[in-house]
Amino acid sequence: MRDYKKYDVWVKGHELTLFIYKNIILQLPKSEQYELCSQVKRASYSIPLNIVDGCGRNTEKDFVHFLDIALGSAQEAEYCFLLLKDLSYISQDSFDGGDRKINEIKAKLINLIKSIRG
Numbered sequence: 125m126r127d128y129k130k131y132d133v134w135v136k137g138h139e140l141t142l143f144i145y146k147n148i149i150l151q152l153p154k155s156e157q158y159e160l161c162s163q164v165k166r167a168s169y170s171i172p173l174n175i176v177d178g179c180g181r182n183t184e185k186d187f188v189h190f191l192d193i194a195l196g197s198a199q200e201a202e203y204c205f206l207l208l209k210d211l212s213y214i215s216q217d218s219f220d221g222g223d224r225k226i227n228e229i230k231a232k233l234i235n236l237i238k239s240i241r242g
Contacts, residue, residue, distance in 0.1 A: 137172035
């Protein structure tokens with residue numbers, strides 16, 4: 125069984141989730157509390173959760189499957205950030221910070237997936 129805490133991509137995913145909870149959610153209007161707010165939270169914590177789930181699997185194939193799901197969640201989070209910015213719910217600086225974090229996670233996930241599939 126793998127130790128998920130040793131994967132830099134898990135650390136980055138966890139940091140993104142904390143960033144969203146501590147910075148982004150506070151900027152959203154109450155009307156979005158159960159809609160877009162919920163969606164961006166679920167997309168963000170799905171990234172590290174799927175990495176954790178994959179680390180608990182016995183085969184490389186299963187591990188990569190969960191990394192693929194984490195990558196899909198990163199894509200979803202990326203769109204949520206774009207939508208939040210375009211709706212003027214978050215500032216350009218907040219968008220840039222989140223977008224930078226998400227793109228770093230995506231790159232790390234892609235590289236990890238490629239190295240395992242090798």
